[in-house]
Amino acid sequence: MAAATLTTTLLAFGAPAPAQAAVPATVPLTFTNNSGRSGPVYIYDLGTQLSSGRQGWADAGGAFHAWPAGGNPPTPAPDASIVGPADGQTKTIRLPKFSGRLYFSYGRKLDFRVTTGGLVQPAVQNPSDPNHDILFNWSEYTLNDSGLWINSTQVDMFSAPYAVGVKAADGSTKSTGHLKAGGYTGFFDALRSRPGGWAGLVQTRSDGTVLRALAPGHGIEAGALPAGVMDDYVNRVWQKYSSSTLTVTPFGDQPNTKYYGRVSGGVMNFTNGSGAVVTSFQKPDSDSIFGCYKKLDAPNDLVRGPISRTLCAGFNRSTLLTNPNQPDAGSAGFYADAVTNQYARLIHERMADGKAYAFAFDDVGNHESLVHDGNPQQAYVTLDPFS
Known part of the structure; x- marks a missing residue:
């Protein structure tokens, strides 16, 4: 297991909207099991308690339990599992004021450990991870005094299908994450057929x-x-903007805030309207692009971070060559280049509403699978069929 503590990025989606009414200490969440799979389902509500900043888990009633002190090597965590609904059944739990993850697993409980820095997350890219052979997935959420944000995410992997939803005070429900008919098996079939090594995922x-x-x-x-x-695409981008300008308008509500990118000496420098260099980027490798980090690091500031987010989205969606004004307003031209993030392309193609979190900044342009309400009455996770 990778020694990484549990975190979530949901609070980075934007400034919370003012609450329409006082958000209660817990909100009901109903799991509906439409998976068609026999055997037990286990649920985990893990994260950071917002009132104290402590890491821990919540039980089915929404009560918080802090993790014990961990060790090095990591020690087994307390059993935080909640027995989930059988196929065709539902189960309602309570979500506390948390920023964290809702894990669910089929057939077997997940193996969590605690280190001196907190909870160790499953890292299934490591074949020796104890959760490698367990079928599981998770949703990310934040519930605070300004409401509930909950998403379906594929940032780390595409696995057991599910959707999320939230019910507002007026009785309306917003949901996202459902696949098109045949979308689950269709995704794997399509990924396996892509040349260039994508089947290895x-x-x-x-x-x-x-x-x-x-x-x-x-x-x-x-x-x-x-x-x-991704190297071929990156090289073409670097060549294009050695003799032309890439314009980034990172804030949708600030159309006059623009930055101008040109490649010089192998580095893409961004200037503001006065011509002053505000940040620079080395030519990114594929891992930097897929992870939106390293050479495309995005600090939580008002200049480099927003520019990097936009670049990252443009590289993953392969729009930087076709549109020198970023980000793109619509998705019609996404993933059209032969060199692109095929994983993200195939996920978005198979989502019923076209929305997904297939890479870290898939929310650039509001293409993410996220629902939010400032006065949530009920939340939902639906475990969808695999066929």
């Missing part, structure tokens, strides 16, 4: 069960995807 258990497809950054880490899979 698929992980299958010895009994033939398809467990997941790793996100491409994890695939590179595991040696399952060539490290240079």
